[in-house]
Amino acid sequence: MQVTEMRRWLARHDRIRDALPAAVLIVVAVAATAAGKSGWHAPRAAGVAWVALTCVPLVFRSRWPLPVAVLTLAVDLTGMALAPDRALAPAASLVALYTLATRSSRRTAWSVGVIAAVAIAGVYAATHDEPLLVGTSLLRLDFAIAATAIGDAVHSRRRHLARVEARAERAERTREEEARRRVTEERVRIARELHDVVAHHITLVNAQAGVAHHLMRTDPDRAYEALAHIKDNSRSALDELRATVGLLRQPDDAPDSRAPIPDLADLESLISRVRGGGLTVTVARTGVPRPLAPSTELTAYRIIQEALTNTHKHASAARTEVTLDYGATALRVTVTDDGPPHPAKGPGTGHGLIGMRERASSVGGTVTAGPRPEGGFRVVAELPLSPAPTAL
Numbered sequence: 001m002q003v004t005e006m007r008r009w010l011a012r013h014d015r016i017r018d019a020l021p022a023a024v025l026i027v028v029a030v031a032a033t034a035a036g037k038s039g040w041h042a043p044r045a046a047g048v049a050w051v052a053l054t055c056v057p058l059v060f061r062s063r064w065p066l067p068v069a070v071l072t073l074a075v076d077l078t079g080m081a082l083a084p085d086r087a088l089a090p091a092a093s094l095v096a097l098y099t100l101a102t103r104s105s106r107r108t109a110w111s112v113g114v115i116a117a118v119a120i121a122g123v124y125a126a127t128h129d130e131p132l133l134v135g136t137s138l139l140r141l142d143f144a145i146a147a148t149a150i151g152d153a154v155h156s157r158r159r160h161l162a163r164v165e166a167r168a169e170r171a172e173r174t175r176e177e178e179a180r181r182r183v184t185e186e187r188v189r190i191a192r193e194l195h196d197v198v199a200h201h202i203t204l205v206n207a208q209a210g211v212a213h214h215l216m217r218t219d220p221d222r223a224y225e226a227l228a229h230i231k232d233n234s235r236s237a238l239d240e241l242r243a244t245v246g247l248l249r250q251p252d253d254a255p256d257s258r259a260p261i262p263d264l265a266d267l268e269s270l271i272s273r274v275r276g277g278g279l280t281v282t283v284a285r286t287g288v289p290r291p292l293a294p295s296t297e298l299t300a301y302r303i304i305q306e307a308l309t310n311t312h313k314h315a316s317a318a319r320t321e322v323t324l325d326y327g328a329t330a331l332r333v334t335v336t337d338d339g340p341p342h343p344a345k346g347p348g349t350g351h352g353l354i355g356m357r358e359r360a361s362s363v364g365g366t367v368t369a370g371p372r373p374e375g376g377f378r379v380v381a382e383l384p385l386s387p388a389p390t391a392l
Helices: 002-011 012-033 043-058 064-083 091-103 106-128 135-215 219-246 263-278 294-316 352-361
Strands: 280-287 319-326 330-337 365-369 376-384
Touching: 002 376, 012 043, 012 091, 043 064, 043 091, 064 091, 064 106, 091 106, 091 135, 106 294, 135 263, 135 294, 135 352, 219 263, 263 280, 263 294, 263 319, 263 330, 294 319, 294 330, 294 376, 352 365, 352 376
Parallel strands: 280 319
Antiparallel strands: 319 330, 330 376, 365 376
């Protein structure tokens, strides 16, 4: 923990971080000039001062790596040429070469590194009468190459880690965006289900309550029948609400284990409830009826339910026709009422038609809706047919 905190502190103070190698080199120079064959003695001030001079540019090695490398190398080579017997190893130049390799392009780092290695080995060989690629001269050349190679390896590793971190961040952002998208889709789906269930049943209950209130004194038997329909519709509404909300409490259930969803087989029950509200509804089927995919059946059922609900709420119609046309590639659902040419719009949010279009779009279909010239309103849904899954 302390090492991590120290690294963070040094990252915030780059001048101090850059000066640390310089301080270490000066301490090593003091020790090296104080050691002798006969024991320890006072450090050579000239040698320590020259090392300190070569280390001064290192304070800015991160900000200007190339100028620092060139300047440090020039000072070290000058010291080696002027005082070959007292000059120490060009350690400051090695640090500068390492820094240059970690902070510049590979081409620049190796160009400067090779030139510096040859220059250091050449000056040492010339001032000590040694061959260029033998003994200590070769060792100094190797040191310069090694400093550049280590810096290049560190640079490559940092770039690799940066790419890995960037990919991880992109993957995390993608996961978060996908999670938000799924949450939004699920919220819309649940809102659509609740809208269909609540709007349909409450509309029927409201219509039947109006009938019961109107007939309570003049025709108690029919009023009693309307109240019975209210009881049945309210119970159906509670059952569907319980099933819908129950999905939220069982997020890990498999799709097949969820509460039953309505399909076209339940259409007669839906129509009978609507008829109980006083609206005459006829159903016609053309083509060859056949089982469909559950998503298509649910979509068709909900569109019919919403269309009948809108007729109850807005159309002031007495009769509605529902047609299911099974074509070769699509199921065409048509709901038509005989309301007035310009029905009075009741209060509403407009989400019903939006929900129908969203449902149809989710299975690859379309919905068109609008008033008829002769009066009334028509909803037409085109839903692509896909075979229902067969039981294994």
